[in-house]
Amino acid sequence: MADADYIVDGVLTEGEAWVPLASSTLSSGANQIDVYLNDYGSGNTKLNASQYVELVVIGSLRALHGGAGEYTSPTLVKFGQSVGLASGYYQTYWYGVSQNSDFKSESSDAYFGYVASNSADANIFTGFISRFGPVSTGLFKTAEHLVFNDVNYQSTENTLGLSYNVLHEDGLIDMIRFKSNAPSGFIAGSRIDVYGVLPRMVQ
Amino acid sequence: MAVCEALKTTTIEEDTVTVSWTGISNTYQWLEIIGYAKGATVNTIATMYLQLNGDTASNYSYKNIETFNASWSIGQWGLTTKLSYYMPGKLWGQQSGAVHIYIPQNPASQSHAKSIHARTGYVRASGSGTYENYAMFTNGYWSGTGDITQIDLKCDNGFVAGTQFTLIGWKDS
Numbered sequence: 035m036a037d038a039d040y041i042v043d044g045v046l047t048e049g050e051a052w053v054p055l056a057s058s059t060l061s062s063g064a065n066q067i068d069v070y071l072n073d074y075g076s077g078n079t080k081l082n083a084s085q086y087v088e089l090v091v092i093g094s095l096r097a098l099h100g101g102a103g104e105y106t107s108p109t110l111v112k113f114g115q116s117v118g119l120a121s122g123y124y125q126t127y128w129y130g131v132s133q134n135s136d137f138k139s140e141s142s143d144a145y146f147g148y149v150a151s152n153s154a155d156a157n158i159f160t161g162f163i164s165r166f167g168p169v170s171t172g173l174f175k176t177a178e179h180l181v182f183n184d185v186n187y188q189s190t191e192n193t194l195g196l197s198y199n200v201l202h203e204d205g206l207i208d209m210i211r212f213k214s215n216a217p218s219g220f221i222a223g224s225r226i227d228v229y230g231v232l233p234r235m236v237q
Numbered sequence: 238m239a240v241c242e243a244l245k246t247t248t249i250e251e252d253t254v255t256v257s258w259t260g261i262s263n264t265y266q267w268l269e270i271i272g273y274a275k276g277a278t279v280n281t282i283a284t285m286y287l288q289l290n291g292d293t294a295s296n297y298s299y300k301n302i303e304t305f306n307a308s309w310s311i312g313q314w315g316l317t318t319k320l321s322y323y324m325p326g327k328l329w330g331q332q333s334g335a336v337h338i339y340i341p342q343n344p345a346s347q348s349h350a351k352s353i354h355a356r357t358g359y360v361r362a363s364g365s366g367t368y369e370n371y372a373m374f375t376n377g378y379w380s381g382t383g384d385i386t387q388i389d390l391k392c393d394n395g396f397v398a399g400t401q402f403t404l405i406g407w408k409d410s
Binding site for chain 1: 240241242243246248271273275302304305306307308309330331332333334335337356358359360361370371372374399400401403405
């Protein structure tokens with residue numbers, strides 16, 4: 035695999051351990067937001083993800099889920115190799131709002147959590163931090179999601195969630211997709227930013 | 238000037254009991270440990286330990302929120318000789334646990350005990366319906382007041398090959 039642009043003659047020139055890789059903001063509603071770091075020659079983004087220890091996604095999402103009282107909307111994620119789009123994910127999670135935890139058996143999408151929906155106060159988006167790794171070692175792939183919701187100060191739908199997924203595959207992670215389960219998907223302004231964490235040494 | 242620098246990376250190539258980072262600079266306000274780890278214990282679960290500046294005395298305590306499958310609990314331990322986090326054990330093939338730990342370095346010219354935040358978790362579920370899944374928030378305490386110069390990560394019977402830890406340093410400019 036070719037070196038990334040910031041490796042020049044074998045020397046790392048990137049000054050930060052967190053390297054901004056991609057950013058995507060919806061200009062209109064959509065059912066999903068994708069980031070492909072390497073799409074294997076289809077003409078879109080091609081970045082070398084193999085040198086990162088993990089990928090970090092910081093984002094804010096809001097969905098349009100019809101009906102009254104829809105403060106939040108379930109959201110899913112896929113990650114792994116962009117070829118073949120893996121489909122065997124397992125997950126566990128904990129929710130602060132109802133003090134519950136649970137796990138889910140194998141499913142074709144990974145469990146992310148809930149994001150603000152149409153009954154949430156205006157202009158509220160759900161903030162989250164997700165971390166995916168190990169990017170390139172031979173271990174199975176794990177994702178961690180910290181999802182925060184304050185959708186209405188009187189609502190019981192406010193949540194603080196911690197969830198983990200595993201994908202039983204050991205290939206390179208070079209694709210991340212956030213999927214809305216809402217009938218109308220994510221609204222315009224929903225955004226994700228992707229960073230790669232470098233493992234290099236400066237001392 | 239970089240505000241976020243990768244200081245150390247250790248990738249385990251064969252079962253190793255201790256990952257020890259020394260010579261850590263005090264020029265960073267925060268230290269962050271990123272890991273994807275698996276224990277060499279021949280079981281479904283292993284315990285990973287964190288110790289600072291080589292201190293193996295009973296100078297640590299911690300409190301956590303711990304989920305195990307569909308149940309959850311709050312626990313606390315102290316005083317103890319190390320901070321502890323669950324990892325998947327060797328029975329689980331290529332499974333690894335995610336580790337994110339944040340350690341404050343001393344402010345300039347000051348000396349404080351350290352409050353250490355960690356998130357750890359892993360998922361293991363088989364098609365036959367065997368599940369063992371953990372998600373943990375842990376806030377730990379170390380009574381040492383010196384600058385942090387050494388971090389030791391240990392695991393009963395060691396970490397297995399493929400385990401990887403990276404130490405990140407954060408500063409304001």
